Every structure is written in structure tokens, then in C-alpha cells.
Amino acid sequence: MTSDLIRVLIVDDQALVRGGFRILVDNAPDMAVVGEASDGAEAVELARLNRPDVVLMDVQMPGTDGLEATRQIVADPDLTGARVLILTTFDLDEYVIEALDIGASGFLLKNTDPPQLLHGIRVVAGGEALLSPGLTQRLIAQLARRPGPSQPSVQFFDQLTEREREVVDLVAQGMSNAEIAGLLFIGQTTVKTHVSRALTKLGARDRAQLVALAYRHGLTTPP
Known part of the structure; x- marks a missing residue:
């Protein structure tokens, strides 16, 4: 092998x-x-x-x-x-x-x-x-049908810049780097940089865990 x-x-x-x-x-x-x-x-x-x-x-x-x-x-x-x-x-x-x-x-x-x-x-x-x-x-x-947290802790994301929060929100909505780049009129490399910085600041293992954090702490609201 x-x-x-x-x-x-x-x-x-x-x-x-x-x-x-x-x-x-x-x-x-x-x-x-x-x-x-x-x-x-x-x-x-x-x-x-x-x-x-x-x-x-x-x-x-x-x-x-x-x-x-x-x-x-x-x-x-x-x-x-x-x-x-x-x-x-x-x-x-x-x-x-x-x-x-x-x-x-x-x-x-x-x-x-x-x-x-x-x-x-x-x-x-x-x-x-x-x-x-x-x-x-x-x-x-499915999350939208569940009772939400009484006090969503959006403050959990205070350490992120406004753009990083925006990118994390879009990641949580299931968008790819290419889709986020097109929506925000920025390069895919820039998107990757924002995601990487958010991972570091939040102590998240990877992009997938950002999704769970975004919904758990109320950054992203289920439609």
C-alpha cells in the first residue's frame, strides 16, 4: 500500500x-x-x-x-x-x-x-x-421546528469581524466557498481566509463544526 x-x-x-x-x-x-x-x-x-x-x-x-x-x-x-x-x-x-x-x-x-x-x-x-x-x-x-434557546448567545461570535460573521452565517446555510465568493463579490481565497480565521478564533475543528456552532449560539436563524 x-x-x-x-x-x-x-x-x-x-x-x-x-x-x-x-x-x-x-x-x-x-x-x-x-x-x-x-x-x-x-x-x-x-x-x-x-x-x-x-x-x-x-x-x-x-x-x-x-x-x-x-x-x-x-x-x-x-x-x-x-x-x-x-x-x-x-x-x-x-x-x-x-x-x-x-x-x-x-x-x-x-x-x-x-x-x-x-x-x-x-x-x-x-x-x-x-x-x-x-x-x-x-x-x-428540522431545527426551525424545535423550540429555540431562550437566550441565543450571539455574543459568542463577538471575537469575529463583521465579514467573518457574515461568512460563517453563509457557511451555516450550506453555501460553498464559490457561492459565498460570488454573493459577496470577493475571491474564493479570501473566503477561505475568513473561514480559517473563524476556525482559529472559535476553536472549531473544521468547517462542519462552524455550522453546529452557528445554530447553537444563534448566529444563524433557521428559515
């Missing part, structure tokens, strides 16, 4: 699902499966053993679930290079916000087309967050 391959750990309690993902990933010329886990505890153990670049993580599993496994992987200082990509269904949307909040780098629906899944792995492995626009919009709609 060459060092430039994207190392993928597959986590799902269904052997048939894991097998399908393994065939798909192993057939990609720039990827290789380094392990399979059937529950969260095994996922954490294999992540520490095999140091994957990307962990494809199911949420609902017997024993240690995907959320707890994600929390442990993200918190492990020896696994700073591992990115967790949540695979979910619409019924599991309520778990996705928590997953992003604890450090998952993105999420995809389980019925995503194979090319999109491989693209998602590459995006996350490259250090970017993967926020599926369609699923993001459904999450926002």
Missing part, C-alpha cells in the same frame, strides 16, 4: 453494507480500506491501530454508537489526521447536528451515488468539510 493512498476505515453494523463500501473504495485507484468495524468500540480500536485518513461512520449501532466513537476519535491526540464522515439516513438527521458539533467533518446520505461517495471521501481527506446541501436544508428545517 503506497503512502499517497487515502486510507479508509469502514464502520457499520451490517456486514453487507460494509462489503459494498469495501468493494467501492478498494476499486478506487487512490483509496484503500484499512479496516472494518461493526460497532463504535471496535472503530476506535482500529482507528488507533491503523491510523485511517477517513472513517466512514454509521450512527446507530449496538453497543458503542457512532456518535460516541466519533467523540473518542476526535478527542484522541494521536488521531488528529483522522476525519470522520457520517453516513446517515433522513431518519437519523437529529443525530447529525450532534455529530458535527463533536467534530465530524461532514455527512452524506447512505443512498448517495457511488461517485458522490468517493468524491466525499476525497474532500474530507483533503481537510475540507462535506456538507451535503440537500441534507443541510432538511436539517435547518
Whole structure:
């Protein structure tokens, strides 16, 4: 296995699902499966053993679930290079916000087309967050139906400049760097700089966690 391959750990309690993902990933010329886990505890153990670049993580599993496994992987200082990509269904949307909040780098629906899944792995492995626009919009709609916080702590974002707050707001709405650049009439490199500075100032792991923070602290209001 060459060092430039994207190392993928597959986590799902269904052997048939894991097998399908393994065939798909192993057939990609720039990827290789380094392990399979059937529950969260095994996922954490294999992540520490095999140091994957990307962990494809199911949420609902017997024993240690995907959320707890994600929390442990993200918190492990020896696994700073591992990115967790949540695979979910619409019924599991309520778990996705928590997953992003604890450090998952993105999420995809389980019925995503194979090319999109491989693209998602590459995006996350490259250090970017993967926020599926369609699923993001459904999450926002679901948040809008929930009782809001009595005192949204917008002050949490006081350390950001006005432009950085604006960019974070647009990120939370599911917009890409290119879309934000077009809307604000600025370059994509400038957008990346604003996002990077916001990450540093807020202590967020990545772009995905900015979304959870924006909704948790009331910077972005669900439509």
C-alpha cells in the first residue's frame, strides 16, 4: 500500500453494507480500506491501530454508537489526521447536528451515488468539510421546528469581524466557498481566509463544526 493512498476505515453494523463500501473504495485507484468495524468500540480500536485518513461512520449501532466513537476519535491526540464522515439516513438527521458539533467533518446520505461517495471521501481527506446541501436544508428545517434557546448567545461570535460573521452565517446555510465568493463579490481565497480565521478564533475543528456552532449560539436563524 503506497503512502499517497487515502486510507479508509469502514464502520457499520451490517456486514453487507460494509462489503459494498469495501468493494467501492478498494476499486478506487487512490483509496484503500484499512479496516472494518461493526460497532463504535471496535472503530476506535482500529482507528488507533491503523491510523485511517477517513472513517466512514454509521450512527446507530449496538453497543458503542457512532456518535460516541466519533467523540473518542476526535478527542484522541494521536488521531488528529483522522476525519470522520457520517453516513446517515433522513431518519437519523437529529443525530447529525450532534455529530458535527463533536467534530465530524461532514455527512452524506447512505443512498448517495457511488461517485458522490468517493468524491466525499476525497474532500474530507483533503481537510475540507462535506456538507451535503440537500441534507443541510432538511436539517435547518428540522431545527426551525424545535423550540429555540431562550437566550441565543450571539455574543459568542463577538471575537469575529463583521465579514467573518457574515461568512460563517453563509457557511451555516450550506453555501460553498464559490457561492459565498460570488454573493459577496470577493475571491474564493479570501473566503477561505475568513473561514480559517473563524476556525482559529472559535476553536472549531473544521468547517462542519462552524455550522453546529452557528445554530447553537444563534448566529444563524433557521428559515
